[in-house]
Amino acid sequence: MRQWAIIVGLNDYPSFQPLSFAQRDAQVLHQVLIRDMEVPPEQCLLMTQTSPNVWGKPTQPTRTNLLSWIELLTQNCLKPDDAIWFFFTGHGICHNGQDYLVPIDGDVEAIAATCIPLSHLYNRLYAAVPQGLPLVLLDVSHNQSAAAETIGTQTAQLARQSGIPTILSCLPGQVSREISSLGHGLFAVAVIEAIKYQQTASLATLVRFLGDRIPELSAHY
Numbered sequence: 001m002r003q004w005a006i007i008v009g010l011n012d013y014p015s016f017q018p019l020s021f022a023q024r025d026a027q028v029l030h031q032v033l034i035r036d037m038e039v040p041p042e043q044c045l046l047m048t049q050t051s052p053n054v055w056g057k058p059t060q061p062t063r064t065n066l067l068s069w070i071e072l073l074t075q076n077c078l079k080p081d082d083a084i085w086f087f088f089t090g091h092g093i094c095h096n097g098q099d100y101l102v103p104i105d106g107d108v109e110a111i112a113a114t115c116i117p118l119s120h121l122y123n124r125l126y127a128a129v130p131q132g133l134p135l136v137l138l139d140v141s142h143n144q145s146a147a148a149e150t151i152g153t154q155t156a157q158l159a160r161q162s163g164i165p166t167i168l169s170c171l172p173g174q175v176s177r178e179i180s181s182l183g184h185g186l187f188a189v190a191v192i193e194a195i196k197y198q199q200t201a202s203l204a205t206l207v208r209f210l211g212d213r214i215p216e217l218s219a220h221y
Helices: 022-036 063-077 118-128 153-162 186-196 203-220
Strands: 003-009 044-047 083-089 092-095 098-101 133-139 166-168
Touching (some): 003 063, 044 063, 063 118, 098 153, 118 133, 153 166
Parallel strands (some): 003 083
């Protein structure tokens, strides 16, 4: 079984409230996946506003680039029994009952045309690794005022329908926090600790660790 990862982190949104540490969260997670989980560097894709080109292709997380990389990896690189982590930290939004990831060029006035439906991601992963181990981790509930609808409900439905394990940073209706003294978001800190402390041997172990650690961090900070 080969290991892959797509790690996305966005800070500076022109049309949404800027975030402080999402890009750093992605950069550190990228490092620990390569160092501690031994994901091959050429199979661990980092997409931030400052990440370099890979295979001659841009990695800045625009809508076009994100869709292009998802298509390339799922269609041409992944084998049916591969393992892949998809980690996204940035804004998400629910529009007309559909959950979307917000790329750097996402427009709050044109969600369907400029953002990425979570259904597209789940469909691509389900088709690419039917016997593999996909894992989706989403840290997207940063701003309660970003939309009247609550993100997370449709994502949970997509996860159940596809059978793709999915971990959300918080429940629908809650807010995922960034902490200045940590220089990170709480969810990313817990995920990074889980990898460093080898709490990723199984999905159940990872879920137990995050379920204990995130409330601890939240209560402390």
